Amino acid sequence: MTQPILVLNGPNLNLLGLRQPEIYGRETLADVEAALACLAAELGVAVACHQSNHEGQLVDWIQEARKDAAGIIINPGAYSHTSVAILDALNAFEGPVLEVHISNIHKREAFRHHSFVSSRADGVIAGFGTEGYLLALQRMAGLLRS
Numbered sequence: 001m002t003q004p005i006l007v008l009n010g011p012n013l014n015l016l017g018l019r020q021p022e023i024y025g026r027e028t029l030a031d032v033e034a035a036l037a038c039l040a041a042e043l044g045v046a047v048a049c050h051q052s053n054h055e056g057q058l059v060d061w062i063q064e065a066r067k068d069a070a071g072i073i074i075n076p077g078a079y080s081h082t083s084v085a086i087l088d089a090l091n092a093f094e095g096p097v098l099e100v101h102i103s104n105i106h107k108r109e110a111f112r113h114h115s116f117v118s119s120r121a122d123g124v125i126a127g128f129g130t131e132g133y134l135l136a137l138q139r140m141a142g143l144l145r146s
């Protein structure tokens with residue numbers, strides 16, 4: 001496989017490890033990305049990881065993925081609950097999409113229970129902590145093999 005799997009993180013996920021560790025854990029985004037790179041090497045796939053606090057930047061990366069990526073793993077952060085623009089961009093992407101939430105959004109405030117992205121995602125992982133990214137990568141590698 002030549003095209004990478006795009007791993008996108010949305011707003012405030014640059015603060016992983018510092019922000020509300022009782023909810024999001026103590027691992028930093030750099031730790032998560034390093035673990036993803038290790039697992040990708042084991043699985044024989046490539047990953048390209050990006051984080052932005054800006055909705056339009058995330059939309060631009062998803063659009064670019066139409067020609068540059070085999071699949072998308074995305075934690076849209078708070079944009080999960082608000083962004084039709086990210087949903088539209090994902091709907092224009094033809095490969096598999098997996099959605100990750102570090103926390104169990106269904107156990108939290110009601111406004112977090114709905115994710116626009118879930119109506120496009122081929123799978124959703126929530127509440128597995130940062131391990132959810134690794135589980136998603138494993139699943140994505142399987143989807144791309146089949």
Ligand code: DHK
Pocket residue numbers: 011012013075077078079080100101102103104105112
């Ligand atoms: C991350 C966020 O930043 C929140 O806005 C979401 C999600 C939940 C997570 O669990 O990874 O509501």
